[in-house]
Amino acid sequence: MADPRPYVLLIDDEPHSLSAMRMALEDEFEILTATDTRTGAELMEEEWVQVVICDQRMPGQTGVEFLSAIRERWPETVRILITGYTDPGAMADAINLGGIHQFIAKPWHPDQLLMATRNAARLFHLARENERMALEMRLLSSTAETKLEKRRRALRDGLGFETILRAPNSPMIALVDAARQFATFDVPVLLTGEAGTGKAQIARAMHMASLRSDRPFYALNLGGMPEELVALELLGAKRGAAPGATNRIGLLQKADRGTLYLSGVDTLPPALQLALLRVLTEGAFTPLGGQETISTNLRLIVGAHRDLAALVADGLFRPDLYYALSVADLTVPPLRARRGDVAILAQHILVEVAARHGKLVHGFDAAALEFLENYDWPGNLRELTNEITRMLIFAQDSILGAELISRPILQGPPGEAGADRSAQAVLTGDGTLKDRVELIEMRILRETLTRHRWNKSRAAAELGLSRVGLRAKLDRYGIADPTGRATQDEEED
Structure with missing residues (x-):
């Protein structure tokens, strides 16, 4: 589709001059005419005029005054003045006041008028292109800054608090x-x-x-x-x-x-x-x-x-x-003072370690998280990461169970009211020999049962106990499967 022809407004109080200018330009441009500046201003309101050609000697308002006035409202419109005066001072005033692009002296030649109008229309087009490109550059610059800020924000979020x-x-x-x-x-x-x-x-x-x-x-x-x-x-x-x-x-x-x-x-x-x-x-x-x-x-x-x-x-x-x-x-x-954080940290570490080693896992069961939460973690985050990595390596299911946890951690109690957290504290603390031995025994029983997924027959065999003897000790210490699973009759033949 061809570009629409530019609109050119001709203003002259002499009808024959308007007719002559129209004849010279109408083959290439859409022509609007006015015999006074008031009508010319109304046409400017109605149409998208690219070039205005105005005679200097107009009744009530000179061409320079009119072109100066429309410059305020339509600064992109190219303005041409037709004048019989060649006084340099008057031309300088016209340039300063009206922003006149070109003077055409009377008597003008049709080819001269056509060439001046072509150049004016071309100038209008170039100015609009320049404005468009400047706008695009500002938009691109703004977009680039926005993308950079987004990257910085993403970096801050990825490495921040x-x-x-x-x-x-x-x-x-x-x-x-x-x-x-x-x-x-x-x-x-x-x-x-x-x-x-x-x-x-x-x-x-x-x-x-x-x-x-x-x-x-x-x-x-x-x-x-x-x-x-x-x-x-x-x-x-x-x-x-x-x-x-x-x-x-x-x-x-x-x-x-x-x-x-x-x-x-x-x-x-x-x-x-x-x-x-x-x-x-x-x-x-x-x-x-x-x-x-x-x-x-x-x-x-x-x-x-x-x-x-x-x-x-x-x-x-x-x-x-x-x-x-x-x-x-x-x-x-330290991690031992962050009781509520260990489960969150463990899950996060597991996701990272699983992705690094390419092994599909989803999380921990409740018993595993309970043991992890109640351990003291003297090595803090490094020890927690190492333990989860080891659990991942030996895992056979997508959910990591407590049986995968290392024995020193399993020997820790599931709650604050359980046995001592540290074997050293039991060995060096106060209390009778019987009380201190029982605390150690509780820890060993819980750790062994957890490793064997609470299979009591296997636990009893490892500990050298009879099935009845193991059951008696569990009842005595109140030790039960923390997951609440129904106990199978594993002790029966």
Whole structure:
């Protein structure tokens, strides 16, 4: 379909002039005519006019005045003035007031008028195309920014506080609330807690919620590293100062404008404690083998397994560094203090481990979750992950049962009123020999029955008990299948 012909408005108070202009242009354009500017303005309201050709000498209003007026309302319309005057001052006024695209002097030639109108229509078309392209560019730019922001939001959600799983009454709720509050303030953070409690995850979440979220996040575990290696990793080295011929850029420089998380800061040697203090107070450090000072603007988050205040009191940690680090001092609770969280964490870990190993499982049965919830988890999240991985490896069904759980965990009681959680506590605690032996016996009975899926014949055979003797002990201690399943008569021949 061909493009519609452009509309051209001709304004002249002399009818023969209007007729002559129409004849020159009507083969290529849709022509509108008016003998006065008021009628011309009305036609502009009714039609989408691309070019206006107006005579300068008009009754009541000059052509320049009219073109200046319509410029306010229809700035994209191309304006041409026909005039018998050639005074340069008048032309300059016309350009300034009316934004005149072109002057056509009287007497004009039809070809001259046609060429000027063609150029004006082309100019109108180019201006509209430019406006369209500019709009598209703005839209594309806005869309690109929106996509980038969506990606950043997805990254923040994927690595932020949303990934820290917790039950409605979990002690992690207060910790996460405090961490969120500190995250947006550019201050050092000290995370204290046992190994494996998830301090690194909290540090990354704080980075993603901070003003530095679009900058890099680096993490280094200092525990067990030799002092020379820690210095090299943090400070970097100039050529020849460390093995290898090239310069080595340290994390203090790499993390500039980003965040650096140092786990095990309580093991940091004294010389490096001083270097870290300089970073916090001066924002500077010196690479190994170098003389120059390098500036760095990083946010420091550190993790400590031991109480830094106690180390300060023992003279093992610099007090000035401790106070510089502890602007935000957060304690991460161990897994044994997160009773309601273990089931949620176990299910989440199982999904990840199953996907990694390509094994189809759906979850845990009630008894398994009860045992997992009631274990102390001295190894915290790492131990929980290892246990679930081991259960997955030996699983034969899509639901993981309690019989897959390791024996030390199975020996834990199903509730707070059961036997002691720790065999060591029983061995070293108070009480008569008979009471303490019975507590151990209860744990062994429960663990053995669970491994054998409460098949009492098999459990009795392993324990060297008769069927009657096992039943008597279960009745004495009130031990029953926690799933509530009906007991089969497994003891009968």
